[in-house]
Amino acid sequence: xxxLIASAIGVLTAAGIYLVLRLRTFPVILGISLLTYAVNVFLxxxxxxAVGVPPVLRDDITTYTDPLPxxxxxxxxxxxxxxxxxxxxxxxxxxxxxxxxxxxxxxxDRSEGTS
Amino acid sequence: xxxxxxxxxxLPAMLAPFIVLAARYHIGIQRVFSLAxxxxxxxxxxxxxxxxxxxxxxxxxxGDWAAPFGxxxxxxxxSTMMVLLTVVLALFVLIYAISSGWDNRGRHFHALFQFxxxxxxxxxxxxxLFNLFVFFEVLLIASYGLMIHAGGTKRLRAGVQYxxxxxxxxxxxxxxxxxxxxxxxxxxxxxxxxRVGLISADETVGIRLAAVLLLLVFAIKAAVVPLHxxxxxxxxxxxxxxxxxxxxxxxxxxxxxxxxxxxIFPPDVAVTAGLHDTWLLPAALISLAIGMIGVLAAKKLxxxxxxxIIGSMGxxxxxxxxxxxxxxxxxxxxxxxxxxxxxxxxxxxDLVRAGRANLDLTxxxxxxxxxxxxxxxxxxxxxxxxLPPLSGFLGKLLVLDAGxxxxxxxWIWAIVLGSSLISVVGFARAGSILFWKAxxxxxxxxxxPPATMSYVAVGGLIALLVAHTVLAGQxxxxxxxxxxxxxxxxxxxxxxxxxxxKLSDGTKTEEDH
Numbered sequence: 027x028x029x030l031i032a033s034a035i036g037v038l039t040a041a042g043i044y045l046v047l048r049l050r051t052f053p054v055i056l057g058i059s060l061l062t063y064a065v066n067v068f069l070x071x072x073x074x075x076a077v078g079v080p081p082v083l084r085d086d087i088t089t090y091t092d093p094l095p096x097x098x099x100x101x102x103x104x105x106x107x108x109x110x111x112x113x114x115x116x117x118x119x120x121x122x123x124x125x126x127x128x129x130x131x132x133x134x135d136r137s138e139g140t141s
Numbered sequence: 142x143x144x145x146x147x148x149x150x151x152l153p154a155m156l157a158p159f160i161v162l163a164a165r166y167h168i169g170i171q172r173v174f175s176l177a178x179x180x181x182x183x184x185x186x187x188x189x190x191x192x193x194x195x196x197x198x199x200x201x202x203x204g205d206w207a208a209p210f211g212x213x214x215x216x217x218x219x220s221t222m223m224v225l226l227t228v229v230l231a232l233f234v235l236i237y238a239i240s241s242g243w244d245n246r247g248r249h250f251h252a253l254f255q256f257x258x259x260x261x262x263x264x265x266x267x268x269x270l271f272n273l274f275v276f277f278e279v280l281l282i283a284s285y286g287l288m289i290h291a292g293g294t295k296r297l298r299a300g301v302q303y304x305x306x307x308x309x310x311x312x313x314x315x316x317x318x319x320x321x322x323x324x325x326x327x328x329x330x331x332x333x334x335x336r337v338g339l340i341s342a343d344e345t346v347g348i349r350l351a352a353v354l355l356l357l358v359f360a361i362k363a364a365v366v367p368l369h370x371x372x373x374x375x376x377x378x379x380x381x382x383x384x385x386x387x388x389x390x391x392x393x394x395x396x397x398x399x400x401x402x403x404x405i406f407p408p409d410v411a412v413t414a415g416l417h418d419t420w421l422l423p424a425a426l427i428s429l430a431i432g433m434i435g436v437l438a439a440k441k442l443x444x445x446x447x448x449x450i451i452g453s454m455g456x457x458x459x460x461x462x463x464x465x466x467x468x469x470x471x472x473x474x475x476x477x478x479x480x481x482x483x484x485x486x487x488x489x490x491d492l493v494r495a496g497r498a499n500l501d502l503t504x505x506x507x508x509x510x511x512x513x514x515x516x517x518x519x520x521x522x523x524x525x526x527x528l529p530p531l532s533g534f535l536g537k538l539l540v541l542d543a544g545x546x547x548x549x550x551x552w553i554w555a556i557v558l559g560s561s562l563i564s565v566v567g568f569a570r571a572g573s574i575l576f577w578k579a580x581x582x583x584x585x586x587x588x589x590p591p592a593t594m595s596y597v598a599v600g601g602l603i604a605l606l607v608a609h610t611v612l613a614g615q616x617x618x619x620x621x622x623x624x625x626x627x628x629x630x631x632x633x634x635x636x637x638x639x640x641x642x643k644l645s646d647g648t649k650t651e652e653d654h
Contacts, residue, residue: 063314065316069322072322102315116289
């Protein structure tokens with residue numbers, strides 16, 4: 027189980043970083059989504075992996091999983107989801123305005139004053 | 142328990158939805174409520190700063206839950222001073238935005254402005270690392286909206302870069318928080334300070350990783366080289382009042398570094414030894430040099446100001462990276478100065494833009510009201526470049542003095558003084574092209590001069606800079622006392638951890654792993 031989760035986080039992160047480095051809006055947004063999935067799984071397991079045990083107090087149960095990371099990861103999911111929506115909208119606006127989906131400044135932009 | 146401590150967060154959080162929902166189509170009502178809100182915030186923050194000035198640490202437990210379980214807000218000298226600085230800056234920025242009409246060039250300026258204030262003030266006041274992340278997100282979300290306020294393709298493109306860069310920063314922040322929680326089982330700063338010291342020397346891999354990741358996140362916020370690439374184009378393309386408000390946002394990063402690396406990972410903790418002097422200090426020196434070289438190399442006035450922000454943040458970080466009480470005190474004095482000077486310069490660049498076709502540093506017909514604008518630019522440039530008699534000079538002296546007896550003294554002195562010279566040349570070049578060479582170009586003035594209140598806003602910031610210079614003795618004494626409080630964190634920790642609340646009786650070890 028640990029190996030599965032750890033390698034999932036690793037693969038998601040690696041793929042996310044690769045896509046972020048593509049420097050086109052769509053792959054970069056996909057890459058950031060993958061990175062946020064990776065970090066959500068990472069946060070979820072930061073309270074240690076415990077399979078099949080409840081997070082809330084019950085009678086006659088002695089082992090629990092840590093509930094706090096689950097609360098943290100909920101916050102993180104909401105924020106990253108909202109942020110992805112925002113960046114999609116801004117990216118779409120920029121693409122429709124300039125007909126160019128490069129994330130970085132292009133050389134012809136630079137001639138008009140980017141130093 | 143005083144409820145005033147949460148007022149700087151609650152007040153803008155209530156005002157912003159009210160402005161969106163009730164005053165959506167009435168720019169006049171929006172302006173009145175926004176201004177009234179900021180004025181009330183100044184009153185509250187002034188009261189908080191006054192209450193914290195004698196060294197008391199104020200604590201607010203949300204929902205009355207005791208510290209490691211509930212979220213706490215903590216007001217000590219450092220937080221309350223930063224809160225006061227933010228709201229005073231916000232007042233002048235707001236006056237400028239209203240008088241120049243920037244707030245009416247797109248929707249929801251005032252609502253986003255209030256949310257932005259909520260995020261910044263919350264980040265200064267919170268005593269919990271995850272809550273710090275949440276407030277960072279609040280201020281970032283609002284800043285995304287403000288940054289692309291009034292639209293335009295160039296602004297949207299700069300906005301995409303800004304948002305993407307900060308999303309990656311947030312992801313790093315979450316990785317750091319996960320690592321810290323996995324190692325210590327808490328995210329409350331005071332509780333963390335207790336537990337990091339307990340980690341044995343052979344199990345420090347995770348916590349060291351987390352400390353470096355956190356430093357990276359805060360360095361992105363503070364625009365330390367090589368993580369500064371987001372700043373020039375986003376600050377230059379943002380509307381000028383927004384860029385002026387953003388002058389405090391880089392300081393949020395500096396504040397977070399000061400707070401976390403004096404409280405949780407103080408310099409004498411073996412876990413993070415070498416992080417400050419081996420990595421942070423050289424990076425800060427390079428940012429100072431690159432920022433000021435950028436001032437000389439910039440082809441547009443707004444980019445010039447953006448690079449001077451990077452340079453002044455470099456100066457702040459050099460002083461912070463010394464991690465001595467004298468260094469922190471000098472950094473805090475310089476933070477106040479560079480916030481006010483940076484904001485004033487962004488507003489001045491908008492005064493110039495109002496009378497010209499663009500902000501390229503080429504000779505163009507003289508702008509309306511050039512005499513006054515040129516005078517303000519002159520004072521602002523003197524302040525930012527750090528020439529006598531203004532506070533930039535005094536701040537620089539304090540930084541040099543703090544760096545005098547360190548190993549890297551030669552480097553610090555050489556780069557601080559050399560970059561000052563470069564920035565003086567850069568500012569002088571830009572000023573002479575903008576205001577003097579304009580006399581030799583024929584052209585008719587059709588644009589009316591900026592509104593009087595715009596000049597009042599800029600003049601107010603300059604007046605604060607002058608006051609910061611005249612009262613330098615008192616200010617420096619106060620920043621010294623802030624630094625003393627930061628380097629003796631026992632009262633802070635005991636206030637947070639030992640104040641009773643719900644769940645505080647004997648269950649404290651339950652969360653241990």
